[in-house]
Amino acid sequence: MRAVPWFLASSLLVAGTLHAGPRATVIPAKAIAAATQLREQALASNLGYEITESLTTEVGPRLAGSEADAHAVQWAQAKFKALGYDKVWLEEVHFPKWERRSEHAAIIGDHAQPLSLIALGGSPGGTVEAEVVRFADLASLEAVPAGSLAGKIAFIDHHMERARDGAGYGMGSKVRGRGPSAAVRAGAAAYLMRSAGTDSHRNPHTGITRFDEGLTPIPAAALATPDAEQLTRLLALGPVRVRVALDCGWDGEATSYNVVGEIRGRSKPGEVVLIGGHLDSWDPGTGAIDDGAGVGLTMAAGALIGEMKQRPARTIRVVAFANEEQGLYGGKAYAARHIGDVGKHQIAAESDFGAGRVYAFRSGAPEYAQGAVKQIADVLAPLGIAHTPDEGGPGPDVGPSATQGVAWASLRQDGTDYFDYHHTPDDTLDKIDPKALAQNVAAYAVFAYLAANADGDFGSEAKKVTPPQE
Incomplete structure (x- = not known):
């Protein structure tokens, strides 16, 4: 049999590689074991509730552009630092003031x-x-x-x-x-x-x-x-x-800030898993379920990951977004500021639907990453969370980044009674069940930790995308 010339063999190898497509994303067994322990630790922790209590008590309602909104930004900076985050910074957000x-x-x-x-x-x-x-x-x-x-x-x-x-x-x-x-x-x-x-x-x-x-x-x-x-x-x-x-x-223009905290990754610190919620609220209540809970539970999830013996490979980035309520200003500003960093975002997920238990999980990741998505779903399952591949979409502040190609995940919360309190004077801390909030913290911690440790990516790529509506 005649030998194939080296240049032809090289071409055939490249063609075969291209035909095969991206390598399947998988999560190592060691990370799965660590995430299982993290899940149980988070369930036993009251940290998410304590952070939410602090925000809604010490700041209260946070109408975008108000003095209380500025106080909330200061609160978030101090809270990130007190929780041991490695890096904390502000990103300006501008909008009309009502x-x-x-x-x-x-x-x-x-x-x-x-x-x-x-x-x-x-x-x-x-x-x-x-x-x-x-x-x-x-x-x-x-x-x-x-x-x-x-x-x-x-x-x-x-x-x-x-x-x-x-x-x-x-x-x-x-x-x-x-x-x-x-x-x-x-x-x-x-x-x-x-x-x-x-x-x-x-x-x-x-x-x-x-x-x-x-x-x-x-x-x-x-x-x-x-x-x-x-x-x-x-x-x-x-x-x-x-x-x-x-x-x-x-009444003119206002400036607020996205407040960002990071738990630095051990081997791929330049790549980030993003989680967060929005810091502003409407003014009648104290913004507990909308969205103090989202800020509190994602801050807690990041902090618990930061306390682990071994940090995840990638960085965990938690964002307290500015002025979601009046037009997604914080989410849009984040997407515009980081438009050149789409590929550095491993995946993003947001909590902005109250404090009810998470009951379903999905990701818009491509087929080659769905095996890793299923691995995450398996670790989430003991929390009562079902894998629903065809239901859910990115949250509102993550949405602008998702349209630019950032991979997203959806952890869907039970909102049966959410609209009893939404945007009313009744949006107060007593509407939150601490155990349900701890379940949310566990879900976000597991998701973020496993995504940050995956061998491979979840499909973030600079391109125009039309993600499903949540």
Whole structure:
């Protein structure tokens, strides 16, 4: 048999390598054993709850751009350092500043009575007294002729459905985000909505809204669920006039910061596994479930990894993102700042859905890394976490990085009661179960540690991606 020339043999070897594709990513057995111990240590730890308690007690509500927001940044820096993180730094984030001062509403006339409501973030101030026109859903308001509601108050009475995965919030947030612009197009003088929530308390739910370019904003607010139902009953009896008085609005520009802490990797410190939550909150409550818990549990996960006898190969980076609530400003700023470092991000995951137990896990990693994803899922399984390869997406602040090609994972939390408290005065520490939060800490610690020790990657590559919506 004739020998193959060296140059041809070399070409065949290269072609075979290209055809084979990337080498499968796997996690060493030693890392699996260490992660199993880490999981049990995290379950027995109260650190996540203690950090969340510290943030919500010492700082309280953290409206983006406020003095409390600046206090929260200082708190996060000090907490990272106290927890033993190797490196802590700030990254600037700029955004418009919105302020809330007061809000009042009342039914006027024969059935005069106060209404419990709250201004939507982004609403202008103003006082309007007018007849209310009710719509059962957003589509009904968007369908009315332009100018047909001149001098009236548009009211959408959409009922949000409860779901473990929070699926009902999709339409609820659209009613909040698109409703005011639809009201302006119809000529309305003000906009009211039934709160995007699943509770029946007199605690209205705030949240950001937007007005489409070219439209003149009008006062926009959310009614507490019982008040929306009261208004609907009165409208069934005949015309109803309501007086809405909001003192709020935009006030220049603000600067806050993404606060970043790192546990340095032992052999590949330039590559990072990113976890985190957002530091800001809305102002009625103390931002415990949204998102003090996310900050607390990811800080704790990183700190527990840092205490291990052997550090993971890669660096664990924890980010407390700025101003998620008003437009993902922190997540977008992070993605823009690190656009040249996509390949250095092994994988990213974010906690921003309360403090309920994690019940499902997946990653958008390519096929060659799915074996490692399954290995992570197996270590998570004793925590009651199922591997759901087709459900879930990157969190909101991780999303901008994911669209640039950063690999992501989703640890989905039980949000059955999340929207009872979301963006209300009831978002307070007592709504958090310390044991459930410890389960979250264990899940994030296991995920981050194993991903940081993997032989191979999870597919981060600078490219445009359209990840699934969470």
